[in-house]
Amino acid sequence: MKVVKSLLLGTAAGLIAVGGAQAADLPVKAKAVEYVKICTLYGAGFYYIPGSDTCIKLGGYLRAEVALNAGGNYSAQYNGVFAANNRLTNYYSMRAREDLNIDTRTATEYGVVRTYFDAVFTWTTGNYGGTGSGTGGTQYSGTIGLNAAGNGLTGSSGGNVNGTDGNLSGGSLGVYYAFIQFAGFTLGKAVSQFDAPWINYPGNNFDQLVGGSGTTNGVVQATYTADFGQGVTATISAQDQTQVFQTNIWNTAGMSTTGVLGGAYGSNDLGGTRAPDIVGAVRVDQAWGLFQASVAAHDNHVAYYGATEVTGHPEDKWGWAVQLALQIKNIPTGAGDVINVSGVYTEGASRYNFQELAATSYSMFGSSSGAYQSIGFAGVSDAVFGPGGNLELTKTYGFRGAYTHNWSPYWNTALYGAWAAVNYSGTAKNMICGSAAFATLTGTCNPDFNIGQVGVITRWTPVKNLTFSADFTYSHLDQKYSGVITTGALTGVAKPAATYELKDQDTYSLLLRAQRNW
Numbered sequence: 001m002k003v004v005k006s007l008l009l010g011t012a013a014g015l016i017a018v019g020g021a022q023a024a025d026l027p028v029k030a031k032a033v034e035y036v037k038i039c040t041l042y043g044a045g046f047y048y049i050p051g052s053d054t055c056i057k058l059g060g061y062l063r064a065e066v067a068l069n070a071g072g073n074y075s076a077q078y079n080g081v082f083a084a085n086n087r088l089t090n091y092y093s094m095r096a097r098e099d100l101n102i103d104t105r106t107a108t109e110y111g112v113v114r115t116y117f118d119a120v121f122t123w124t125t126g127n128y129g130g131t132g133s134g135t136g137g138t139q140y141s142g143t144i145g146l147n148a149a150g151n152g153l154t155g156s157s158g159g160n161v162n163g164t165d166g167n168l169s170g171g172s173l174g175v176y177y178a179f180i181q182f183a184g185f186t187l188g189k190a191v192s193q194f195d196a197p198w199i200n201y202p203g204n205n206f207d208q209l210v211g212g213s214g215t216t217n218g219v220v221q222a223t224y225t226a227d228f229g230q231g232v233t234a235t236i237s238a239q240d241q242t243q244v245f246q247t248n249i250w251n252t253a254g255m256s257t258t259g260v261l262g263g264a265y266g267s268n269d270l271g272g273t274r275a276p277d278i279v280g281a282v283r284v285d286q287a288w289g290l291f292q293a294s295v296a297a298h299d300n301h302v303a304y305y306g307a308t309e310v311t312g313h314p315e316d317k318w319g320w321a322v323q324l325a326l327q328i329k330n331i332p333t334g335a336g337d338v339i340n341v342s343g344v345y346t347e348g349a350s351r352y353n354f355q356e357l358a359a360t361s362y363s364m365f366g367s368s369s370g371a372y373q374s375i376g377f378a379g380v381s382d383a384v385f386g387p388g389g390n391l392e393l394t395k396t397y398g399f400r401g402a403y404t405h406n407w408s409p410y411w412n413t414a415l416y417g418a419w420a421a422v423n424y425s426g427t428a429k430n431m432i433c434g435s436a437a438f439a440t441l442t443g444t445c446n447p448d449f450n451i452g453q454v455g456v457i458t459r460w461t462p463v464k465n466l467t468f469s470a471d472f473t474y475s476h477l478d479q480k481y482s483g484v485i486t487t488g489a490l491t492g493v494a495k496p497a498a499t500y501e502l503k504d505q506d507t508y509s510l511l512l513r514a515q516r517n518w
Helices: 002-025 257-261 426-433
Strands: 055-068 092-108 111-124 127-130 138-143 154-157 172-182 185-190 219-229 232-239 249-251 277-286 289-300 317-329 338-347 361-366 373-379 383-385 395-406 411-423 449-463 466-479 484-487 498-502 505-517
Touching: 257 373, 257 484, 361 466, 361 505, 373 466, 373 505, 383 426
Parallel strands: 249 383, 373 498
Antiparallel strands: 055 092, 055 505, 092 111, 111 172, 127 138, 138 154, 172 185, 185 219, 219 232, 232 277, 277 289, 289 317, 317 338, 338 395, 361 373, 395 411, 411 449, 449 466, 466 505, 484 498
């Protein structure tokens, strides 16, 4: 009996021990894991990357727009088929775009390390141009490739491209910005340090405003910025000139009448890279607004007089540019109202006036009372040279500005304008006007010109980060030619061999846009 009792007691003790062990092994409800932690160091929207001390913010926008009386949202009716005013001219162009930007920041013993990336995916309406064939054929041009500026590569086809209707089907990928910032340095693709803070847009959406620098698509650079406190900073930068800071260096030996009427005074004879543009800027930011002074040095480096290196070449000449920008805030007309203005002068560095999205060739057709039609043409260059001659630097000057008024938290309107002038030296004028390209000209030959632009834009923001806008722009080309000129057929724009009257031209466009920021 004692044996049986001991066995029962032992078994019970064993079961109690096993039961206790099992109870101890039961899972305890764990505290919820915070997989994404908010980072408050750099403002709203930042989060810690899990497992690191780096904060990240994602942003961007989606945009849908239509431009009326314009050839692509970047192109007013300044040249090509867009300005031909015939059956090849687009009455409208449409665009859809998605933008994505990634901002990362990490606090270190040397200060914040920041990286920033901004890319866009875009589809834009193309256009049809003449092939020059006797049967009146045309070919389609559209965005089908990839490039760094977000505008797409130009492709052409006269046949069935997407297998359905013969039109190109595709878009483009562009990289706006990709840079690192650390200890005052900015390395990579960013807005030029020469630019005013509003870049190309003192108050507008219109992309082709003249009168100052503007690198909406960014430029590769190595920059150092010193912060002296009280809102005062100074910057020195070396930036790539080839991407967006060259216009044309014309070799007048390549002039032709058809080229001239397209706004080109010879062959564009740029050489390889030799020196980056050197930029310096001083900026003062205060409660009342800001002031910025910018200067730039630009090396003009040419290829050759002829087809091979034995023909020789002109020596390099450095050009330069200076720009002053002013912003006035807290003006008495209303809360948030602002005035932005800037003025610029360039010599041998015309892109600092005719910014990267602005046209550098003009060829605009209109009506005439005595000739087949009228034409206004003009071209922008950094320099001009002839066989065996030196570079003649081109001078430009201009200004632009805008006043923005807020009617309410949901509505605002901006009035804006711009003006730019291009002046060629006496020697350059003699080379251009003495060319056989002007042999049939009866009247005055003068390649100098001015262009003026004025516009109004109204924006409605019914809910946060969703904006609808309408932007109307009027442009006037004040060219200095007079009389008539006779030319052969201009097949790309379907213009016949005829006599054309030379006179000023006007155009306008309307851009309607819906944009959702996130």
